Amino acid sequence: MVAAVELSISERVQLQFEVEQFLYFEASLLDERKLDEWLNLCAEDIHYWMPIRRTTTAKEVAREFTAPDAMAFFNDNKAMLALRVQRLSVGRAWAEDPPSRTRRFVSNVRVLDVVGDDIRIGLNFHLYRTRLDSEEDSWYGRREDVLRRTPNGFNLAQRHIFLDQTVILAQNMSNLF
Amino acid sequence: MNTALQPSTSMPWFDVNKGILDRRIFADPAIYKLELERIFARGWNFVAHESQIPATGDFFMSFIGEDQVIVVRDRKGDVQVLINSCPHRGNTVCRAEQGHTNSFFCSYHGWNFDLDGRLVGMPGEEAFYRKDIDKAAWGLTRAAQVTSYRGFVFATLDAAAPPLEEYLGWVGRLGLDMMASKGELEVVDGVVKNRLKCNWKLAVDNLYDWYHVGVSHGSAMRLGLLTTEGNAPDSQMVILGEYGHGIGGPGISEAQFADMESRLVHGKAGEPQWYDRTGINRLSAEVRAELGPVGYRSLGHPSIFPNLWIALTNQICLRIPRGPFETELWWFTMVPKSLTAEQRREAVFVATHYFGPAGLLEQDDGENWSHSTRGAQGSVSQRRPVNYAMGIGQDRVYEDSSGQSAIETVVNEHGQRWTYQAWQEWMLAEDWDALKKNHSQPPRGSV
Numbered sequence A: 001m002v003a004a005v006e007l008s009i010s011e012r013v014q015l016q017f018e019v020e021q022f023l024y025f026e027a028s029l030l031d032e033r034k035l036d037e038w039l040n041l042c043a044e045d046i047h048y049w050m051p052i053r054r055t056t057t058a059k060e061v062a063r064e065f066t067a068p069d070a071m072a073f074f075n076d077n078k079a080m081l082a083l084r085v086q087r088l089s090v091g092r093a094w095a096e097d098p099p100s101r102t103r104r105f106v107s108n109v110r111v112l113d114v115v116g117d118d119i120r121i122g123l124n125f126h127l128y129r130t131r132l133d134s135e136e137d138s139w140y141g142r143r144e145d146v147l148r149r150t151p152n153g154f155n156l157a158q159r160h161i162f163l164d165q166t167v168i169l170a171q172n173m174s175n176l177f
Numbered sequence B: 001m002n003t004a005l006q007p008s009t010s011m012p013w014f015d016v017n018k019g020i021l022d023r024r025i026f027a028d029p030a031i032y033k034l035e036l037e038r039i040f041a042r043g044w045n046f047v048a049h050e051s052q053i054p055a056t057g058d059f060f061m062s063f064i065g066e067d068q069v070i071v072v073r074d075r076k077g078d079v080q081v082l083i084n085s086c087p088h089r090g091n092t093v094c095r096a097e098q099g100h101t102n103s104f105f106c107s108y109h110g111w112n113f114d115l116d117g118r119l120v121g122m123p124g125e126e127a128f129y130r131k132d133i134d135k136a137a138w139g140l141t142r143a144a145q146v147t148s149y150r151g152f153v154f155a156t157l158d159a160a161a162p163p164l165e166e167y168l169g170w171v172g173r174l175g176l177d178m179m180a181s182k183g184e185l186e187v188v189d190g191v192v193k194n195r196l197k198c199n200w201k202l203a204v205d206n207l208y209d210w211y212h213v214g215v216s217h218g219s220a221m222r223l224g225l226l227t228t229e230g231n232a233p234d235s236q237m238v239i240l241g242e243y244g245h246g247i248g249g250p251g252i253s254e255a256q257f258a259d260m261e262s263r264l265v266h267g268k269a270g271e272p273q274w275y276d277r278t279g280i281n282r283l284s285a286e287v288r289a290e291l292g293p294v295g296y297r298s299l300g301h302p303s304i305f306p307n308l309w310i311a312l313t314n315q316i317c318l319r320i321p322r323g324p325f326e327t328e329l330w331w332f333t334m335v336p337k338s339l340t341a342e343q344r345r346e347a348v349f350v351a352t353h354y355f356g357p358a359g360l361l362e363q364d365d366g367e368n369w370s371h372s373t374r375g376a377q378g379s380v381s382q383r384r385p386v387n388y389a390m391g392i393g394q395d396r397v398y399e400d401s402s403g404q405s406a407i408e409t410v411v412n413e414h415g416q417r418w419t420y421q422a423w424q425e426w427m428l429a430e431d432w433d434a435l436k437k438n439h440s441q442p443p444r445g446s447v
Ligand code: FES
Pocket: B086, B087, B088, B089, B090, B091, B106, B107, B108, B109, B110, B111
């Protein structure tokens, strides 16, 4: 494992640029509902996970998120993600018909470490969603993604989503983060 | 003028004989306020499962109506249900959703409460109060009664409520027994919570609704996550109990039961059938005896009045009112402790992917309820009562010699009608004495 700080400054600048460009591209596919294309960017062994966050006392804050073997909002492998994508194409997926309008922002992107082809990154995100005449949802949080270098560019090998909400203040989460 | 709009004292909102309902009950703040008093503050409410608070000092925050309650294991090992409001000024004494504590220390002036709610200390007891405060009189408000049924903790804020087992009756108990028959249960960490813009009753009545599945969940159907066969539209069973409890959904026939039995006996391989998949061991003689000759054939959704749904997927869901137009759904996942690691993983996987806000099924439900709530708010749209009349007068109640009974029929709205009939009786009754006297017994004969 190479910690990002061990890379030379020019290597870091280049890596940062590549990583950010991939994140912007991938977010645009989701915003534009090009979900099949997005799915193609996912590695076969992707782990897509959003644990549940709870309000705890400051003393117990280490236990605010559920563990990977416990309940979660998302705990998907590639087959499950494919099912979510397919769901939107078979009809009668009412949560997204009429479709929601989404805008994704990523910022504070940091390369955490590099293990072989896998680049682990941390970032903050904002997903804004509006639908029909007056529905509005806004999700903020932190992500820990793993981008994997392949001959065809990056693949997404991990997306761990740590939402800032505890009770989800939305009628559903029919979108991908 | 439409006569259905003229409330009479005997039948103000729901016309039981016609199955039509005044939809203003989904929108009127005065009705909502009365619900909090006459239903939530009066009934027995599920608040937690014992496995969530195994040790002294463990707590889980829950709700009875809009009263927030702390469910906590005290020093004697008993479960206490305490209203989370300091008697000094009303502030909350606990702000975490769950955790472990030695006491509840109010962050306003520092009154400190023991795990059983007793006021045990405060700053300035001598210097400022000059010892002139009766601590015994100023503890946290305790639920009037707390009882655990097979690990499911219920509380009522009304001292006049009948004992829990009597309140549940055989139907409420059967609903919980279906879950508990799987073995000693434990809640998987993480209660899934989200908020819908709907009236709580629309979420509740939906649990009986096997009519919406093919349409609302059409996408899940087309993906093969649900099947028409599994929804058994032609083989529905509705079991109705006192005070509004009920169980509605598919029933398995004797032939299907025989098929399960023969595959067990002859060790026939192959895909399990839809009726094998609830995790209830219907083939065990003990489970069969426990659930009874009618109960063991039900794959339906039990509803404990007012707001607990026991789902088939190792989950239960509370529908918590947060104002007339908002409801919080809380999904608790509970699995038998005896599961292997692999079986547990599988159960958690299913629970994660079907229900909850990101669930492949449930994503599509909420909007129907929120828009039905919206439809109850238009000044003209709300004048038109809504239709709960499916199957009315078409069916008969089958009574088994054991005393259990069920309606066996096709997709229907008996469960919803029973819910609103009971709801109306709860709302009209001044107190428990009146409700005990004036509530309907489950129907017999033609329904
Ligand atoms: S409000 Fe709790 S101590 Fe004053």
